[in-house]
Amino acid sequence: MKEQRKRYLLDEEEIPRYWYNIQAEMPNKPLPPLNPATKKPLTAEELYPVFAEECCRQELNQTDAWIKIPDEVRDKYKYYRSTPLVRAYGLEKALGTPAHIYFKNESVSPMGSHKLNSAIPQAYYCQQEGVTNVTTETGAGQWGASLAYAASMYGLESAVYQVKISYEQKPYRRSIMQTFGAQVTPSPSMSTRAGKDILTAHPNYQGSLGTAISEAVELARTTPNCKYCLGSVLNHVALHQTVIGLEAEKQMEMAGEYPDVVVACFGGGSNFGGISFPFMRHKIAGQPGKDHTRFVAAEPSSCPKLTRGEFRYDFGDEAGYTPLLPMYTLGHNFSPANIHAGGLRYHGAGVIVSQLLKDGLMEAVDIPQLESFEAGTLFARAEGIIPAPESCHAIAATIREALACKETGEEKVILFNLSGHGLIDMSSYDKFLAGDLQNYSLPDSVIASNIASTDPLQPESLL
Amino acid sequence: MKEQRKRYLLDEEEIPRYWYNIQAEMPNKPLPPLNPATKKPLTAEELYPVFAEECCRQELNQTDAWIKIPDEVRDKYKYYRSTPLVRAYGLEKALGTPAHIYFKNESVSPMGSHKLNSAIPQAYYCQQEGVTNVTTETGAGQWGASLAYAASMYGLESAVYQVKISYEQKPYRRSIMQTFGAQVTPSPSMSTRAGKDILTAHPNYQGSLGTAISEAVELARTTPNCKYCLGSVLNHVALHQTVIGLEAEKQMEMAGEYPDVVVACFGGGSNFGGISFPFMRHKIAGQPGKDHTRFVAAEPSSCPKLTRGEFRYDFGDEAGYTPLLPMYTLGHNFSPANIHAGGLRYHGAGVIVSQLLKDGLMEAVDIPQLESFEAGTLFARAEGIIPAPESCHAIAATIREALACKETGEEKVILFNLSGHGLIDMSSYDKFLAGDLQNYSLPDSVIASNIASTDPLQPESLL
Secondary structure (H helix, E strand, C coil), rough: CCCCCCCEECCCHHCCCCCECCCCCCCCCCCEEEECCCCCECHHHHHHCCCCHHHHHHHHCCCEEEEEECHHHHHHCCCCCCCCCEHHHHHHHHHHCCCCEEEEEEHHHHCEECCHHHHHHHHHHHHHCCEEEEEEEEEHHHHHHHHHHHHHHHEEEEEEEEHHHHHHHHHHHHHHHHCCEEEEEECCCCCHHHHHHHHCCCCCCCCCCHHHHHHHHHHHHCCCCCCEEECCHHHHHHHHHHHHHHHHHHHHHHCCCCCEEEEEEECCCHHHHHHHHHHHHHHHCCCCCCCEEEEEEECCCCCHHHHHHHEEEECCCCCCCCCEEEEEEECCCCCCCCCHHHHCCCEEECCHHHHHHCCCCEEEEEEEEHHHHHHHHHHHHHHHCCEHHHHHHHHHHHHHHHHHHHHCCCCEEEEEEECEECCCCCHHHHHHCCCCCCCCCCHHEEEEECCCCCCCCCCCCCC | CCCCCCCCCCCCCCCCCCCEEEHCCCCCCCCCCCCCCCCCCHHHHHHCCCCCCCHHHHHHCCCCCCCEEEEHHHHHHHCCCCCCCCECCCCCCCCCCCCEEEEEEEEEEEEECCCCHHHHHHHHHHHHHCEEEEEEEEECCHHHHHHHHHHHCCEEEEEEEHHHHHHHHHHHHHHHCCEEECCCEEECCCCHHHHHHHHHHCCCCCCCCHHHHHHHHHHHCCCCEEEEEECCCHHHHHHHHHHHHHHHHHHHHHHHHCCCCCEEEEECCCCHHHHHHHHHHHHHHHCCCCCCCCCEEEEECCCHHHCCEEEEEEEEECCCCCCCCEEECCCCCCCCCCCCCCCHHHCCCCHHHHHHCCCCCCEEEEEEEEHHHHHHHHHHHHHHHEEEEEHHHHHHHHHHHHHHHHHHCCCCCEEEEEECCCCCCCHHHHHHCCCCCCCCCCHHHHHHHHHHHHHCCCCCCCC
């Protein structure tokens, strides 16, 4: 039997020392976030009351393509990085495809997903700046668990608002957060004005990321020495996640290949940006042999901001506490169906990705829930890793690409990001195997009227 | 900040090509297993009806110190091996110990524990020998999940008897097995004579590994073309697990250190043997600088066969279907308390380990349940990995050693095996954090009368 190389790992010295800031090299820079009160472009200083100051500067940095990873952060990355780049021989065989499928396995992070890559620097900057408390939202709980751990690592108190549907579907993630000492509250809650308002209007509301963000931002604004940390959407979060793609680039080199297609699931854009941006820089630079790569974001059909949303200024949260962001959106009060991929139930896309999609540098597909779990189950049996419901969307999109190669006979190289494992989401697989999951249809009229019902120019805002 | 190396990984070429068979080099060979009908030493052929034939030969092989890992098995090891050797800087700091603590992180296996190391070869040998169905027992579900995955990998049907208390405490593990297509039955069940007998006598019996083994063995014996696979206890299982220690030895070399103490939790002995035996061979050989290492097995106080059991011939299962094994035992019908470390709820120790303990080549400690979870929680906060309740016992024993070093100021090198993660055991942590877990006392009289009540010389046996 000829020996085949299955996994590629980097030595600790090879873990990146800089994150890649694609903002500095985009052909069209993102439009600026606006202060909703003044409609003027936001300054970093205006964001200081909410986020760690260094994160605010990174957020608006359109100049420096490379931003140094603090040594202390890189030292914590060593706890689980590099993550493996894996050749999915098992999946290739199951599909009978000539494509070469690789995945970057972020599920080996101790918290089970890529989220720790940004939780660590955010907690670190907070601690450096003298902050004592952090707060955040979480959907499926992967971000909340990561921030809870990172906070405990740096001696910070943490409070997490978890989307109520996930709080109930995934009790183990709540337990993980509590093991790290976090306060966990199901959202919407009665502990904030934003939560009370929506509960009063809709007593049985199951929550959304947009609402949980409102609650966490409100807590941060009303608590001394407390900052808010976001798990996706914003530029600095995607920046931190570029450690994924930068590692993957070196590992693909070890494999002697370069991706023709890069795929990731899409919630707010941080895992997509994390794996894509380092490869996309060669496309932007027009580098021969590396300028043809396609970048595919896989979003759920029930929350299709990239494929069916509108590009406009909108709020990042349900209550309208955040700056106005230029994004593809379904309207900031969009209430997504209760799919099990809780991390993808978000109404908008980050501003960088939105601009890249507008400029045709990337594309998007939408995946129905059942197709996502079919793909995830096939992958589990072929590769032995049970993927998170979110990651199942990336796998489904990868399978579509691989089956297209089977039709044409092309040996394309497909790279996807396995953003997390699904070991804590087994109740979702239970329901899928029992035939109890469904797809959700979403008429154009619902999307259109939801977008029309929001008025980003007359928002109530705390900023 | 001075850069510190955190994790050590081996290249795929460095993954071992041979397992280490300590039987060939033990100063006193283990006593032979006996056929309970004839009281004569068992031959490999007599085991063929139950196990894969190659496993039977490995079981009784006292000649060959090195046994080749089939290329096809080694190729599957590449899916997750090498596993990292990690310097536990975080734990050292939390304890304020001068000891250097390392752990081998088997929790990164896609099934979350070391069990896959033996599931893969067992399923492989079955498939090579034309077997179509495999069956087994499982406690917490880590072995069952691993065998279910390995079986699906080789196109075999699998049926798993899961100890009822774990079936109910840890539903996600059942879901994982089902995702890989396994039939999962809570044990004791009404589907076997062994299960019926015990349910008739004790209708509310919560099950034990011994009972589940009886049910699985009975199924294998009464089903055409079906073999039984065991997850621990037997020599060939510990043999397969030596891949852990063989990797760890190379990785400790990379770190420039050699362990003074090697620690592992103890259920049947496979993870203990897996990490220990490769190091113990140098102690047996009296190699200078490597002959002083202490080997510490950490068992639960509520199931203390090593520290308080009797060395004698006993059955490996509750119903008395297996050969008679020379082992430290609490009596094959011992019913352990319902601790959350389901994988350690077994009445006996494997024959190799039993002989080594008798010969003073290793030692054992018993850990109360609360101490195990205190240790696990401390480790989680320090290293970011939530350990399996089983592995918490190894951590507790490690902490005892590290705190002793703090007393004496010794810079001992301690290596323990992190056999699995606890992400699927969060309900146990929930109960611990809520103060709902307890220790269990076990009077000497209970142990003595339980051992006395079993009569291994007049057993009912299918063999």
